[in-house]
Amino acid sequence: MKTPVVDVKNVKKFYGKKGENQSIALNDVSFSIHEGEFVGIMGPSGSGKTTLLNVISTLDHATDGIVQIAGNDITKMKQGQLSDFRSQKLGFIFQDFNLLDNLSIYENIALPLSLQGIPSRKIGPKVEKVAKTLGISAILSKYPSEVSGGQKQRCAAARALVHEPAIILGDEPTGALDSKNAASLLEAMTNLNEEQGVSIMMVTHDPFSASYCRRILFIQDGELYKEIHRTSTRDAFYKEILDVLAGLGTQKA
Numbered sequence: 001m002k003t004p005v006v007d008v009k010n011v012k013k014f015y016g017k018k019g020e021n022q023s024i025a026l027n028d029v030s031f032s033i034h035e036g037e038f039v040g041i042m043g044p045s046g047s048g049k050t051t052l053l054n055v056i057s058t059l060d061h062a063t064d065g066i067v068q069i070a071g072n073d074i075t076k077m078k079q080g081q082l083s084d085f086r087s088q089k090l091g092f093i094f095q096d097f098n099l100l101d102n103l104s105i106y107e108n109i110a111l112p113l114s115l116q117g118i119p120s121r122k123i124g125p126k127v128e129k130v131a132k133t134l135g136i137s138a139i140l141s142k143y144p145s146e147v148s149g150g151q152k153q154r155c156a157a158a159r160a161l162v163h164e165p166a167i168i169l170g171d172e173p174t175g176a177l178d179s180k181n182a183a184s185l186l187e188a189m190t191n192l193n194e195e196q197g198v199s200i201m202m203v204t205h206d207p208f209s210a211s212y213c214r215r216i217l218f219i220q221d222g223e224l225y226k227e228i229h230r231t232s233t234r235d236a237f238y239k240e241i242l243d244v245l246a247g248l249g250t251q252k253a
């Protein structure tokens with residue numbers, strides 16, 4: 001069997017010192033994501049979603065357990081190695097776009113490649129290719145302040161993708177978009193996943209966004225609670241997600 005893109009084994013994350021208001025953000029979480037999957041992470045506020053994403057994205061350290069990305073054990077890497085690893089193997093899409101206002105859309109997308117020291121003659125074709133995939137070829141010379149929220153987020157998706165990372169990680173990527181722009185971003189992400197086999201893991205609290213995923217992991221109180229797969233239409237999956245969320249809400253007193 002192929003090495004998973006993400007392999008999380010018995011991961012724990014505690015905040016604070018033992019005995020002194022220690023909070024358990026992740027408690028023995030294990031799961032894998034395989035190449036070409038589109039996985040959603042859902043759960044109530046405070047359940048550990050952002051912590052999990054931060055631990056996988058190397059922005060935070062697990063207290064215990066192992067996290068492997070494309071076969072590399074990131075829990076054993078040093079700071080310098082981690083930042084190289086992050087810039088080569090991971091792509092991020094955040095809720096608030098994180099675009100640089102004084103760079104053009106083209107320059108924003110090119111940034112992960114320029115930071116790696118790739119010569120500009122090699123950068124051009126790559127930027128143009130992802131821009132085309134995401135439908136933003138016509139706005140490459142504009143600045144973030146001159147384009148819509150939906151276009152900004154597709155620019156962020158293009159930037160996340162341009163260096164061909166092992167996986168794209170999203171933290172509420174549709175959080176700042178209206179429903180029309182959210183749908184067009186999710187369609188674009190689905191295309192990337194289905195047509196180019198890009199692996200995606202996305203944290204979201206929004207059942208509509210989550211319905212675009214093929215598999216969803218639900219976490220509660222830092223533990224995996226349930227996992228569901230999309231087997232038929234997105235509509236049916238949406239209803240199934242709502243049912244699980246309703247169960248989560250009433251599970252504990």
Ligand SMILES: Nc1ncnc2c1ncn2[C@@H]1O[C@H](COP(=O)(O)OP(=O)(O)O)[C@@H](O)[C@H]1O
Pocket residue numbers: 015016023024025043044045046047048049050051052
């Ligand atoms: N930096 C931190 N220091 C202390 N506790 C934290 C910190 N970050 C998160 N937590 C706690 O860890 C738990 C999980 O938080 P988080 O991962 O942000 O949840 P979610 O993203 O699902 O809302 C919560 O109880 C939260 O209060």
Ligand SMILES: [Mg+2]
Pocket residue numbers: 049050051
């Ligand atoms: Mg969060």
